[in-house]
Amino acid sequence: xxxxxxxxxxxxxxxxxxxxxxxxxxxxxxxxxxxxxxxxxxxxxxxxxxxxxxxxxxxxxxxxxxxxxxxxxxxxxxxxxxxxxxxxxxxxxxxxxxxxxxxxxxxxxxxxxxxxxxxxxxxxxxxxxxxxxxxxxxxxxxxxxxxxxxxxxxxxxxxxxxxxxxxxxxxxxxxxxxxxxxxxxxxxxxxxxxxxxxxxxxxxxxxxxxxxxxxxxxxxxxxxxxxxxxxxxxxxxxxxxxxxxxxxxxxxxxxxxxxxxxxxxxxxxxxxxxxxxxxxxxxxxxxxxxxxxxxxxxxxxxxxxxxxxxxxxxxxxxxxxxxxxxxxxxxxxxxxxxxxxxxxxxxxxxxxxxxxxxxxxxxxxxxxxxxxxxxxxxxxxxxxxxxxxxxxxxxxxxxxxxxxxxxxxxxxxxxxxxxxxxxxxxxxxxxxxxxx
Numbered sequence: 001x002x003x004x005x006x007x008x009x010x011x012x013x014x015x016x017x018x019x020x021x022x023x024x025x026x027x028x029x030x031x032x033x034x035x036x037x038x039x040x041x042x043x044x045x046x047x048x049x050x051x052x053x054x055x056x057x058x059x060x061x062x063x064x065x066x067x068x069x070x071x072x073x074x075x076x077x078x079x080x081x082x083x084x085x086x087x088x089x090x091x092x093x094x095x096x097x098x099x100x101x102x103x104x105x106x107x108x109x110x111x112x113x114x115x116x117x118x119x120x121x122x123x124x125x126x127x128x129x130x131x132x133x134x135x136x137x138x139x140x141x142x143x144x145x146x147x148x149x150x151x152x153x154x155x156x157x158x159x160x161x162x163x164x165x166x167x168x169x170x171x172x173x174x175x176x177x178x179x180x181x182x183x184x185x186x187x188x189x190x191x192x193x194x195x196x197x198x199x200x201x202x203x204x205x206x207x208x209x210x211x212x213x214x215x216x217x218x219x220x221x222x223x224x225x226x227x228x229x230x231x232x233x234x235x236x237x238x239x240x241x242x243x244x245x246x247x248x249x250x251x252x253x254x255x256x257x258x259x260x261x262x263x264x265x266x267x268x269x270x271x272x273x274x275x276x277x278x279x280x281x282x283x284x285x286x287x288x289x290x291x292x293x294x295x296x297x298x299x300x301x302x303x304x305x306x307x308x309x310x311x312x313x314x315x316x317x318x319x320x321x322x323x324x325x326x327x328x329x330x331x332x333x334x335x336x337x338x339x340x341x342x343x344x345x346x347x348x349x350x351x352x353x354x355x356x357x358x359x360x361x362x363x364x365x366x367x368x369x370x371x372x373x374x375x376x377x378x379x380x381x382x383x384x385x386x387x388x389x390x391x392x393x394x395x396x397x398x399x400x401x402x403x404x405x406x407x408x409x410x411x412x413x414x415x416x417x418x419x420x421x422x423x424x425x426x427x428x429x430x431x432x433x434x435x436x
Contacts, residue, residue, distance in 0.1 A: 031314045032063045035088040038072045038301070042360040043335060050330055055321045062314050080104045080308065087309040088318050090141065093129055093300045097393035100137055101436075106305045107135040111316040122341050123381070126300055129391040138302035139323040141331065142338035146199040146299045146390070148376060149173075149291070150258060150266040150276070153284045155180055155190075164265070166379040168291040170232070173265075177242035180264035185241050192242035194254040195267035198403035199297065199390070201410075205229035206389055207294035213392055219429035221398075227418045234415045246411045259283070269299065271337040273373050274361045281362065286372040289379055296380055297389055300341065335361055339377055346377060397432050398425070 037047060044066065052064045067086060069075035073095055079085045085104065099105050112119065119127055119136075126140035151164050159179050164172070177192030202212060210226030213219060236243040249257065258266035259280045273287055289296045303319045305312060321327065328340035329350045336354050339346055352370060356363035364370045392398075402425040409416035 029061065030063050031061060031311050032065065033088060033309075033311060033314055033318055034065045034067055034086040035090075035318065036067050036069060036072075036076070036086040037090040038092060039090065040337075040360075041068065042357055044068060045357070046331060046334055051322060051327050054326075055318060058321070059314070059317060062317070064318065077102070077104075080306070083308060085306040085308050087306055087311065087315045088322075089304050089306065090301055090322075091138070091304055093138075093298075093302055093391050094395045094399070096130070096138055096302060096304060097391060098396065099304070100132065101393045104307055105137055106307050106309070106312060107137050108139065108305065108316065108319070109134070109136045111312075111320075112136060112139075115316075115320060117320065121344050123343060125298055126341050129298065129300070130302060138304045139319055140341035141301045141303060141323065141328065142341055143380075144299040144301070144338035145270045145289070145376075145380065146197075146297045147195075147203050147267050147290050147294070148270055148273075148287050148296065149289070150268060150273075150285055150287050152258070152261060152264050153286055153372075155261075155264040163286060164288045164291075166289050166376070166383075168288075170291050170294070173291045174236070174240055174242070177236070177265060178240055181242045188241070188244070188248075189262070191244055191257065191263045193236060193265045193267070194243060194249075194257050194263040196252075196254050196272070197269070198399045198407060199269065199299075200267050201230060201233060201403050201407070202390070202399065203290070203294055203297050204233050206297070207290075208232065212389065212395070212398065217392070218433060219394070219398060219426045221426050222419070222422050226422055230410065230418045230422070234410065234418070237411050238415050245413065246408050247413055251407060251411075258285075270339075274336055274356075277364075277373065278360070278362050284372075287374075288376050289383070295389070296383070299338075299390065301338065336364075336374070337361075339374075343381070346381060351377075394429060394433055398429050401432070402428055 037043065048066050052066060056062060056064060076085065076089060076099070080102070091099065096105070122140055123143055126143060127136065130136055130138045130140065149164055153163065156163055161176055161179060164176070173193070180190070181188065181192035182190035205221065205226040206212070206229070208225050208229035210223050210229055211220055237245050254263070255266060255268055255272055255276070257263040259276055267290070276283065276285065303322050305315045305319060309315045325342060325344060328342050329345050332340045332345060332351065333353055333355050334357050345351055354364040354370070364373065406416070406421050406425060410418070410421060
């Protein structure tokens with residue numbers, strides 16, 4: 001009997017040891033994640049050489065594979081349809097809405113709450129832009145103004161015009177542009193004002209009191225206010241003759257006019273500031289928010305989790321890490337294409353230290369140049385005109401498939417019929433929405 005008891009005890013001990021050993025093996029099993037990044041190729045090193053090695057050292061049971069796609073957005077959708085989407089994706093806010101309604105993303109609300117992540121360190125409009133029906137669908141990486149006013153300081157000095165400020169009005173802008181334009185059509189040697197991208201057109205519509213979407217999420221751009229915004233932009237080309245029509249320039253390369261000093265002022269996103277500083281290092285220029293009443297509309301890169309991930313807990317750990325103070329500080333100091341989403345970095349000495357990426361992004365060592373190129377953030381943070389209006393599932397359709405193609409007609413040899421064009425845009429976008 002005693003021997004039998006010993007055998008039973010031995011078997012129980014062996015079984016318990018086996019269970020414990022299996023648990024240890026399970027805990028040590030490698031989890032593999034893939035992450036993808038929408039951005040410039042030279043940004044990859046931030047992740048491959050800095051963020052991923054540090055993350056893997058902190059979580060040795062997780063292996064992260066970095067992947068880069070050409071034709072990023074289509075590839076993400078194709079891979080989602082095929083069941084091979086990356087676990088963690090850096091997207092632009094204007095595309096995440098479409099991915100959300102396609103069921104390609106998992107909400108992060110529960111993970112944020114369980115981790116006790118303090119969202120108050122992120123700019124509130126960034127969090128608001130990513131929250132739908134009480135669910136947070138992404139964590140913001142950065143804050144990227146879609147429209148800022150770049151100005152050539154030497155040209156202003158030569159004309160005796162004070163530099164633009166955040167309290168400029170549209171009248172101030174037009175008067176300065178007229179004074180800075182050299183020549184007249186058809187022989188304009190220097191334009192007073194140029195702009196990049198259709199973001200500026202939607203910003204003008206919003207600034208004149210219009211809206212892009214109604215309460216049901218349908219396109220709503222046929223209001224008199226929207227028409228007034230576009231007609232004001234047309235007046236820059238046809239009435240004041242301070243801006244080029246689209247027969248005179250390639251609308252996709254207007255930034256080159258500013259770089260080549262054939263434009264005194266230029267409206268572009270904050271992401272172009274480093275490239276101007278790199279390509280034309282001797283160009284003395286400054287950057288300020290758009291004149292009132294135009295809003296400086298927020299854009300942002302964001303971290304999202306695929307709904308197809310087999311390891312959501314580990315994917316969350318990666319998103320949390322990529323949104324941490326240390327990684328976002330490094331992101332700003334290396335790239336400075338957009339301010340980090342964490343206010344604690346913007347209001348720290350780290351924000352004043354820009355090291356750049358050799359061969360791609362210049363460092364800034366001169367305090368005055370730093371103020372000229374990044375000082376606008378002191379105005380934007382806390383400014384009620386710093387808003388988010390472009391985070392909609394079909395904003396990309398509105399901009400890429402309609403506003404940009406119709407720009408050729410709006411700003412051709414003669415001004416296009418604004419009311420007709422807006423009606424066609426509204427009908428076209430709503431047909432796309434209905435067909436989804």
